[in-house]
Amino acid sequence: MQTQPLAGKTAFITGGSGAIGSATARVLAADGAAVLIMSRRAEALAEVKAAIERDIPGARIDYHAGDATKVEDVRAGLEKAHALQGRLDIIVPLVGGGPFKPFLMLDVETVRETLDFCITSAFIAMRYGAPLMTEGGSIVCISSNVGKMPFRYLSAYHAGKSGLEGLVRAAAEELGSAGIRVNAVRPGLTRTEAAGMMFTEKSFLDRYTEQTPLGKCGGEPEDIARAVRFLAGPDSSWITGQSFAVDGGHELRRNPDMTDLVTQMFGQEAMDAVYKGQSPA
DSSP states (O other), X not given: OOOOTTTTOEEEEESTTSHHHXXXXXXXXXXXXXXXXXXXXXXXXXXXXXXXXXXXXXXXXXXXXXXXXXXXXXXXXXXXXHHHHTOOXXXXXXXXXXXXXXXXXXXXXXXXXXXXXXXXXXXXHHXXXXXXXXXXXXXXXXXXXXXXXXXXXXXXXXXXXXXXXHHHXXXXXXXXXXXXXXXXXXEOSBOSSTTGGGGTXXXXXXXXXXXXTTOOSOBOHHHHHHHHHHXXXXXXXXXXXOXXXXXXXXXGSOOOOOHHHHHXXXXXHHHHXXXXXOOOO
16 A cells, blocks of 8 residues: 555645635645645635545544734644644645736735735744744745736736745745745646636637647646645655746746736726826826
8 A cells, every 4th residue: 555645744724715725735635644724714614624524535634714914813723733743744825816906006005915915924824833843844835927927917916926935935045954845836827716707708818828838728726736745745855945837838938918908997097097107096
């Protein structure tokens, strides 16, 4: 009988009720890890737990409802994860997001909130989780190819994910002496709740497909989860401080221009003001 590569390990995942979070919990549990998933939605977490336990006999999974940007919530979740087996080996900070909006329509609070989602949430999980990883381990952050490829109308999100990748490199440098590896997966367009509209808009999908060498309009949550599993497991033991694109080759090309769709969202008058360097009324 083949030994499960993550048997005896414990994982903590924020954003665990979402498409990528639940897919990641599933593959880690299938490889033998005990998994604690966290998000703000207790009911959704309970549904993910039940589905994994139904599909993977013997899976050990629990959940904790809390806000990934609040220290007290994350610390409580980390401690609950550690208590599953008296250890913590894998942390996957998965929370992130940002508005699809022209730069001159952004406000300070929106940018601060985006940076909190993308950077602060990961920092909190890493900062308070690392001391519990007494036998070393792996931290796998979820970035975005937008962090490397500026996408018009996603400037706050670009800043957030670029900053996250800087945090990954800095943390990898400092935590390496404790046997903790820190890496990131950089998804492209992926079929999630947040991207739902994009997968129903044919003109949007066509433009993405023509910029993707593998010829698909986007990836599935399982594509990202399998990359996380690799970075969390023993096969990546000599990798740290890296961010890997999982995007069908999209980074080899460019992001599509979505000006016409953004104009539909905000109106021609507002966009005319933006292109004159003015803040819309």
